[in-house]
Amino acid sequence: MFVDSHAHIGGEEYAADCDQVVERAREAGVCAILNVGTGDPHSGALERAVEVAEKYEDVYAAIGVHPHDARLFGDEAERRIQALVKQSSRVIAWGEIGLDYHYDHSPRDVQREVFSRQLHLAAETGLPVVIHSREADEDTVSILREEWGERKQGGVMHCFGGSLSMLESVLELGFMISFAGNVTFKKAEDLREAARRVPQERLLVETDCPYLTPVPFRGRRNEPALVIEVARFMGELHRMSTEEMGRLTTDNFARFFGLNLSGKSA
Secondary structure: OEEEEEEOOOOHHHOOOHHHHHHHHHHHOEEEEEEEEOOOOOOOHHHHHHHHHHHOOOEEEEEOOOHHHHHHOOHHHHHHHHHHHHHOOOEEEEEEEEEEOOOOOOOHHHHHHHHHHHHHHHHHHOOOEEEEEEOOHHHHHHHHHHHHOOOOOOEEEOOOOOOHHHHHHHHHOOOEEEEOHHHHOOOOHHHHHHHHHOOHHHEEEOOOOOOOOOOOOOOOOOOHHHHHHHHHHHHHHOOOOHHHHHHHHHHHHHHHHOOOOOOOOO
C-alpha cells in the first residue's frame, strides 16, 4: 500500500485522462491520494479539487491559496474556502499555503499576511495545514512558531526542501515531513541528508504531480502511480524495502489525518 500525500490531479494537465490516472494509481497499489487545489481562488480551481475528491473513492482534498496567488486572496476567497470545507467531508486539510521567495509571484509582505491569515482560518475550522516554503526558511518558521506553535491540528511540510536548521525547527513544531521526486535527483544530496534525519514516524511521500517526476522517469508528466519510485528511494535511505516504506508512510498518513485506509485502493 502506498499514499500520494500531495498531488494536483484536478489540474488541466489531467482533464483528458483523470480516470486513467487514478486507475493506474490503483493498479500500482496506491490506496489514497491527497488532491491539492491551487491557482486563482476565483477561477474554480478549488471547487474542482473538491469535485475530484468526491468523484473517486479515497481521493481526498486540501484547499487553500498558494503563496503564488496570495495577491488574489481576500474576503471572497476566504468565504469560498470556508463554504467548501463545510460542504464536503472530503476536505481534510487547508493548503497548500506558505511562502515562496523564489518566484515572488506575489509581494513578500502580502505572502506573509495571507499566510498568517490562512493559519488562523485553518485553526478555526480545525483542519491541519499543508505548507509550501521555498527559499523562505526563516520567515516560514517564524510565522509558524507565532501563529501555529500551540495548535493541536498539526501540519505537513510538503515537498521539503529547506535547510537542516529548518528541518529541526518544524520537527520541534510537530510537523510531518513529506518528500517528493526531487529527492531522487542527482544533485539533491542536501535533500537526501535531510530525508535521512527525519524520524520514521514523521515521514510522508508524495509526487507533487504533475511536477518533479522522479528518476528514472524524468522528462514525462508525473502522476500518483509514480509515488512508488519516491518510496523506493526513501526506503534505500532508511534501509527499508519499498514495501516497508510504503506501509510506513501509509500508516503515518492515516494516523495523522485520522483515516482508515486498511484494505483500500484509490
